[in-house]
């Protein structure tokens with residue numbers, strides 16, 4: 001199809017001359033002598049480029065330009081003006097014109113500008129299309145290229161543009177909130193609001209009003225009407241974090257909101273329809289909560305339409321060097337890490353996952369002498385690695401002191417294992433005096 005140019009120009013002779021020139025160049029021509037006619041043609045005919053005279057009989061050219069940019073057309077616009085230095089010409093580019101030409105018009109110059117504007121527009125279109133196809137979300141703050149994370153990226157890409165409810169699971173610190181953000185950012189709802197509610201952080205008696213809002217006078221302190229988080233999220237995404245902690249009394253209300261897409265404010269009895277995409281997250285095993293009767297099964301199924309399970313860091317150790325490198329790069333001063341320090345990081349079990357790693361690196365950067373991280377700078381949490389045998393089965397029938405001794409021994413052995421026999425560090429991690437550590441090691445006959 002021919003490239004089409006709309007000329008909006010009230011001087012007949014100029015309009016005629018321009019259309020002849022451009023027709024000769026092989027462009028299809030649309031003509032308007034008034035601003036309103038020009039806008040209508042722009043909307044109906046979708047030209048590729050618009051030549052706009054700034055002085056028009058009905059509306060001024062800048063107003064036409066503003067309306068064009070406000071959604072009438074995505075055509076490239078070149079403004080024609082009598083005075084080059086006029087503020088109008090500058091304003092024109094500010095308001096989104098590609099360029100402006102001064103009258104009398106130099107044909108060669110105009111043709112060159114037109115070609116450039118059209119090329120630019122084609123490029124812009126490609127970029128826009130590129131933006132619409134979900135790029136690899138790993139660039140959005142989520143780090144990791146292990147196969148397990150690749151699966152996560154694929155899922156994010158697949159669910160982002162649907163309205164399906166997503167349940168994100170994974171241990172603490174595995175990046176559930178990052179993923180919730182990514183789902184929102186890559187969705188078609190990215191221009192709507194992203195509203196976050198932490199179900200565990202809000203006191204039970206306030207959570208209902210927080211989620212669903214209330215009418216004036218709904219309860220003693222309800223002095224005015226309040227719009228809840230659900231309503232705030234209309235047109236966007238509602239992220240319910242720590243969903244397993246949602247109190248049983250609110251579970252049926254959430255279920256209803258999901259099923260019927262309507263809510264009621266406290267003290268109100270008109271259902272309000274809400275167009276909200278739900279993303280929920282929990283570090284707890286929701287199915288187990290259902291089995292224990294703490295979470296409604298029907299709600300579980302409603303939330304669990306698509307599940308994204310985030311891998312624990314210890315199950316994707318190949319991502320650790322990359323994570324370390326990225327966290328180091330955030331430092332203001334250049335820092336490097338010694339191979340034996342990285343080795344220490346690789347061996348740790350990271351019960352607190354990426355959050356723990358991030359914090360450890362942040363601390364290490366502060367401690368690094370001369371910008372080089374040595375194993376001493378890596379302060380690992382005293383928490384025992386999360387292996388099943390780490391929590392010895394205890395029974396009160398063994399007697400108080402026997403149980404205490406067993407726990408003590410376990411703690412010592414774990415700390416030594418983690419520090420690979422470094423007693424000073426083991427004492428530091430355990431928060432006890434070195435002397436006490438030696439006494440206890442003797443007591444238990446640990447070498």
Ligand SMILES: Nc1ncnc2c1ncn2[C@@H]1O[C@H](COP(=O)(O)OP(=O)(O)OP(=O)(O)O)[C@@H](O)[C@H]1O
Pocket residue numbers: 141142143144170171172173174175176177178179282283354355358
């Ligand atoms: N894959 C990742 N790449 C980069 N940073 C990450 C990644 N995963 C987690 N983080 C970082 O770790 C920290 C914890 O992440 P986030 O809050 O998303 O975890 P979470 O799973 O919601 O944890 P919790 O269950 O404790 O709320 C954040 O600072 C986040 O930026």
Ligand SMILES: [Mg+2]
Pocket residue numbers: 176177241
């Ligand atoms: Mg979280």
